[in-house]
Amino acid sequence: MSDKQNIDSIKEQSNEIKQSFLSSAIVDISTYIQLADTKVSIIMGSLVALTAGIISCYELIERLVNKLKPCTWTGTIFIVLALFYMLSVLMVFIFGILTIRGHESIINYKSKWFLVNSTKEYFFDTYLQDIKAMTDEDIIENMAAELYKLNDINRQKSKTMKWVMFFFAIAIVTLFIVGFLLMNINI
Helix, strand or coil: CCHHHHHHHHHHHHHHHHHHHHHHHHHHHHHHHHHHHHHHHHHHHHHHHHHHHHHHCHHHHHHHHHHCCCCCHHHHHHHHHHHHHHHHHHHHHHHHHHHHCCCCCCCCCCCCCCCCCCCCCCCHHHHHHHHHCCCHHHHHHHHHHHHHHHHHHHHHHHHHHHHHHHHHHHHHHHHHHHHHHHHCCCC
16 A cells, blocks of 8 residues: 555544544533423423412412511512512523523634525525535534533523523422421411
8 A cells, every 4th residue: 555545544534533523522511402402491490380380379378478477577578589580480481481491602704514595595405415525624623613602602502501500499499498498387
């Protein structure tokens, strides 16, 4: 085997390794993005279930709340915590929707991975010709651009997901404190 063949073989193996790495990374980051959406959906669903449970016990809660005097420490703490719970539930849903909604990462690169033009402007035959004309380096470049975009989207979702988890924790802690206050009221 000549030196040129060895160099070509090494370059081809290097490209295969790069493509394999990028492909694995794209799958991993896509999974992280899906898991973020799933976590947030579960948190939002559990808050709906908790709120439905609270509403189903409306009569008992109403009797207990009627026993509270608003000008006492217990009454004031109850009112503040109830407002805190409602605010935290609202914030969970605001940040939850911000997490689940579609995100995009704008970079100055025209990838073949996703169509940026409508199919009326960019026909399938043209797309197919563009794909067939791609070199290994073009494919690696496209994969790297998409991995970059997915990492940016994951970063965006992670930021809002952290706020969802923070406000969910506040809601749960507040609910337990309110429950403890209501349990200590004499009926």
